[in-house]
Amino acid sequence: xxxxxxxxxxxxxxxxxxxxxxxxxxxxxxxxxxxxxxxxxxxxxxxxxxxxxxxxxxxxxxxxxxxxxxxxxxxxxxxxxxxxxxxxxxxxxxxxxxxxxxxxxxxxxxxxxxxxxxxxxxxxxxxxxxxxxxxxxxxxxxxxxxxxxxxxxxxxxxxxxxxxxxxxxxxxxxxxxxxxxxxxxxxxxxxxxxxxxxxxxxxxxxxxxxxxxxxxxxxxxxxxxxxxxxxxxxxxxxxxxxxxxxxxxxxxxxxxxxxxxxxxxxxxxxxxxxxxxxxxxxxxxxxxxxxxxxxxxxxxxxxxxxxxxxxxxxxxxxxxxxxxxxxxxxxxxxxxxxxxxxxxxxxxxxxxxxxxxxxxxxxxxxxxxxxxxxxxxxxxxxxxxxxxxxxxxxxxxxxxxxxxxxxxxxxxxxxxxxxxxxxxxxxxxxxxxxxxxxxxxxxxxxxxxxxxxxxxxxxxxxxxxxxxxxxxxx
Numbered sequence: 001x002x003x004x005x006x007x008x009x010x011x012x013x014x015x016x017x018x019x020x021x022x023x024x025x026x027x028x029x030x031x032x033x034x035x036x037x038x039x040x041x042x043x044x045x046x047x048x049x050x051x052x053x054x055x056x057x058x059x060x061x062x063x064x065x066x067x068x069x070x071x072x073x074x075x076x077x078x079x080x081x082x083x084x085x086x087x088x089x090x091x092x093x094x095x096x097x098x099x100x101x102x103x104x105x106x107x108x109x110x111x112x113x114x115x116x117x118x119x120x121x122x123x124x125x126x127x128x129x130x131x132x133x134x135x136x137x138x139x140x141x142x143x144x145x146x147x148x149x150x151x152x153x154x155x156x157x158x159x160x161x162x163x164x165x166x167x168x169x170x171x172x173x174x175x176x177x178x179x180x181x182x183x184x185x186x187x188x189x190x191x192x193x194x195x196x197x198x199x200x201x202x203x204x205x206x207x208x209x210x211x212x213x214x215x216x217x218x219x220x221x222x223x224x225x226x227x228x229x230x231x232x233x234x235x236x237x238x239x240x241x242x243x244x245x246x247x248x249x250x251x252x253x254x255x256x257x258x259x260x261x262x263x264x265x266x267x268x269x270x271x272x273x274x275x276x277x278x279x280x281x282x283x284x285x286x287x288x289x290x291x292x293x294x295x296x297x298x299x300x301x302x303x304x305x306x307x308x309x310x311x312x313x314x315x316x317x318x319x320x321x322x323x324x325x326x327x328x329x330x331x332x333x334x335x336x337x338x339x340x341x342x343x344x345x346x347x348x349x350x351x352x353x354x355x356x357x358x359x360x361x362x363x364x365x366x367x368x369x370x371x372x373x374x375x376x377x378x379x380x381x382x383x384x385x386x387x388x389x390x391x392x393x394x395x396x397x398x399x400x401x402x403x404x405x406x407x408x409x410x411x412x413x414x415x416x417x418x419x420x421x422x423x424x425x426x427x428x429x430x431x432x433x434x435x436x437x438x439x440x441x442x443x444x445x446x447x448x449x450x451x452x453x454x455x456x457x458x459x460x461x462x463x464x465x466x467x468x469x470x471x472x473x474x
Contacts, residue, residue, distance in 0.1 A: 031164065031165070031168070035168045035169050035172070044173060044176055044177075047119055047122065047123055047126070047177070050116060050123050051123060051126050051127050051130060052229060053226070053229050054123070054127055055127045055130060055131050055134075056221070056222050056225040056226075057222060057226075058092050058093065058096045058127060058131075059088075059089050059092055059093075059131055059135075060088070060092065060215055060218055060219050060222065061218040061219065061221040061222050061225060062085050062088060062089065062135070062214055062215065062218050063131065063134045063135045063138050063218075064138070064217070064218050064221050065081075065085070065214035065215070065217045065218035066081060066082070066085050066135055066138050066139050066142065066214065067138040067139070067141055067142045067273075067351075068142070068217060068277070068351050068354065069081050069142075069210075069213065069214055069217070069354075070082065070139060070142040070143055071142045071143075071277050071278075072277075072278075076205070077210070078142075078143055078200060079199075079200050079201070079202055079205040080205045080206070080207045080210045081210055081214065082139055082197070082200040082201060082205075083200070083201050083202055083203070083205040083206050083207075084205075084206050084207055084208075084210050084211040084214070085135065085211070085214060086135075086201060087203075087206055088211055088215075089131065089135065093128055093131075096124070097124060100120055100123075100124050101120075103116075103117075103120070104117050104120045119173075119177070122177045122181075125181055126177065126180060126181060126184075129181055129184035129185050129188060130184055132184070132188045133152075133156070133184045133187055133188050133191070136188060136191045136192065136195075136197060137149050137152065137153075137191065139197070139200075140191065140195050140197075141270075141274065143200075145195045148191060148194050148195040151190075151194060152187050152190055152191050152194070155186070155187055155190060156183055156184070156187045159182070159183035159186055159187065160179060160180065160183040163178070163179035163182050163183055164176065164179040166179070167179050217354055217356050218356070220356040220357050220359060220360045221356050221359055221360075223359075223360050223363055223364060226363075227363035227364065227366065227367040230367050230370065230371070234370065234371060234374055235251075235370075235374050235378070235386040235389065235390070238374050238375065238378045238386070239251060239378060239382075239383065239386055242378050242379050242382060243378070243382045243383060247382060247383055250325055250326050250329075250383060251326075251329065251383050251386055251387075253315075253326040254326035254327075254328075254329040254330050254333055254383075254387075255333060257307060257311070257314065257315075257330055257333075257334075258307065258330065258333045258334045258336070258337040259337075261303060261307070261334075261337060262337050262340060262341070265300065265341055265344065266344065268296070269344040269345070269347075269348075272292070272344075272345065272348060273347075273348040273351060276289070276348035276349060276351070276352050277348065277351060277352050280349070280352035280353070280409075281352075285409075286409055286410060287462070289409055290410075290411065290412045290462060291462055292345075293345055293346075293411065294412075294416075294458045294462060296341070296345060297341070297342065297345070297417060297420065298420070298451060298454070298455050298458070300338055300341050301338060301420050301423075301424050301451055302448065302451060304334045304335060304337065304338050304424050304428070305424060305427055305444060305447050305448060305451070306444075307330065307331075307334045308330065308331035308334050308335075308427060308428045308431040308444075309427075309431060309440060309441070309444040311327040311328075311330040311331060311431065312324075312327045314327070314330075315327040315330070328432060329383060329384070329387050329432075331427075331428035331429075331431040331432045332387050332388070332391055332428050332429075332432055333387055333390065333391075334428060335391060335421075335424055335425050335428045336387075336390045336391040336394045336395075337394075338421070338424055339391070339394040339395045339397070339398040339421070340394045340397075340398070342398040342401075342402065342417075343362070343394070343397050343398045343401045343402075346401050346402050346405040346411075347359075347401060347405075349405040349408050349409050350401075350404070350405070352408075353408050358400075358401065358404040358405075361400060361404070362396075362397045362400040362401050362404075363397070365396060365397075365400060366393040366394070366396050366397040366400075367393070369389070369392055369393045369396050370389050370390070370392075370393040373385065373388060373389035373392055373393070374386060374389045377389060402414075412461070412462065413457075413458065413461065416454050416457065416458060419450075419454065420451065420454055423447050423450050423451060424447070426443075426447070427443050427444060427447040430443040431443070431444075
């Protein structure tokens with residue numbers, strides 16, 4: 001199977017396995033908000049925040065390593081990695097249970113009371129099962145059991161919806177949490193059975209050396225995960241202080257649209273990671289890498305142009321009048337998404353060479369920029385401060401990761417992508433500040449034409465279209 005066909009197959013399987021589970025929170029939102037009060041939904045959101053923050057800290061982000069190292073390894077090595085990862089996680093969760101208990105008791109003795117102390121047990125259980133589900137699915141992807149990844153992804157979506165419908169109306173928050181835990185627990189069991197993962201676990205296969213290899217790769221990813229957590233959370237309290245909860249609501253709605261596109265792109269990103277790991281170092285990989293890079297970035301750029309131009313109409317069709325002002329922020333947030341996609345395309349190179357420190361470098365500097373700009377800009381220009389902060393932090397991350405990735409894989413005609421970014425940014429600025437529909441339309445058409453010329457140039461140099469035509473299913 002050719003590289004492009006394999007990438008297409010992987011993308012399809014990841015799409016089947018991930019799309020539903022990624023979008024379940026959007027699809028179920030009307031249902032949840034009907035049966036949960038604003039306070040209840042706030043608690044649910046905070047529990048999700050705690051879960052996202054703590055799962056990587058507790059496990060050393062070893063789920064990322066279990067995807068990288070078993071790939072193309074011998075069966076005995078795969079058993080060693082799998083067993084070592086499971087036993088390490090068992091130890092960390094045992095220690096964490098004790099620490100959770102101490103923290104809960106400490107707050108109770110001190111008179112403290114918040115969502116963490118009230119739902120400590122639930123948070124711990126949700127972290128445990130979400131980790132197991134992620135760890136097992138990542139291992140399945142690594143050992144070429146993509147069909148299992150797809151099947152359990154669909155089942156997770158169905159079980160989550162089913163148990164939510166059964167439990168949330170009668171039990172509120174506890175019903176929601178129970179539905180999530182039961183769904184993940186069932187999927188964990190089914191993954192083990194369908195993929196026959198019991199064959200990969202043996203106490204005698206434990207290897208401290210292999211565990212250290214995985215942790216050496218995964219631990220530097222923990223700050224990266226923490227920085228991403230800060231990207232999505234820090235601007236909220238600053239916005240609340242200066243523009244109020246209504247401003248946060250408008251900003252959140254504005255983010256929904258580019259974030260939805262980002263979810264779809266991340267499905268491609270997962271399959272792209274598999275292809276890079278499989279093909280890196282082989283003859284012709286660099287050409288293949290550059291063709292995909294060119295094709296994907298040009299496609300995303302056109303999508304950003306379209307979303308920026310149509311933002312007003314999209315918002316008016318999908319949300320209430322009180323949120324119409326969100327359309328103003330969508331163009332620049334879409335450009336931030338473009339820069340994020342740049343980062344996503346080049347990032348698998350770091351996994352292929354098994355050097356994760358570049359995640360750390362880029363995340364730290366981007367987080368610093370995000371923190372500084374949020375604090376400096378939001379007090380003076382409100383929501384635009386949060387938008388500009390997000391845009392600049394994603395731009396810096398893209399620049400840093402592209403720079404380091406080029407140590408291992410060259411990017412042909414880099415100037416084309418610089419020009420592409422400038423065109424998209426210019427169009428988004430016009431769509432943000434321009435009120436005249438004719439001006440925005442002409443700018444949109446002009447930008448499309450320029451990107452068309454860039455595509456013609458790259459196609460002439462790299463024969464992108466002829467390569468794409470070979471992507472046929474057999």
